[in-house]
Amino acid sequence: QQQVKQSPQSLIVQKGGIPIINCAYENTAFDYFPWYQQFPGKGPALLIAIRPDVSEKKEGRFTISFNKSAKQFSLHIMDSQPGDSATYFCAAGGNDYKLSFGAGTTVTVRA
């Protein structure tokens, strides 16, 4: 049973659009929420991460929004570009050093 539920499964946007990926979790012991980006033929790579003491974190065009009371967090890609086309995984971790990953979202940005 997946501990982190991710939606949607896939997403297509036009260049400049803002794809939004949502994740939800149940385990309140989770205290670390990273997002990984995976290009075809490559392994996932850490994109951005947040801890529950903040509600938002921005790195370049990527923003994580975090809602602790709802146990949800989301990734927004501002001014999306074709080079952002990839699969994105949310994850959650606690003090047991394990990361539980969501099912992944394939984002396609059309030029």
Place this chain on the structure above:
Amino acid sequence: EAQVTQNPRYLITVTGKKLTVTCSQNMNHEYMSWYRQDPGLGLRQIYYSMNVEVTDKGDVPEGYKVSRKEKRNFPLILESPSPNQTSLYFCASRIRPGANVLTFGAGSRLTVL
């Protein structure tokens, strides 16, 4: 270049034929882990290792074995592969168990006929 190297990258085998997927990291990381990636299921942890000679089961360990005799290497062994082990496998490492950044290898696509 700091990296996690997996071999083979692609393998087609038959049911029951033992195989090993090797994983090596050159970053002196304590923690190493194996994941499998399946459509709609994301990345699921198979086994992990906190340090040399310390290994433990992840979420889907059935049918797999691992060993950690040296810090840099963490091979994944399929003693008797079955078709349900057809998947994309990733090895990953981080400098210590509690570190934030998990570095992944490029993946090994395994097909069991």
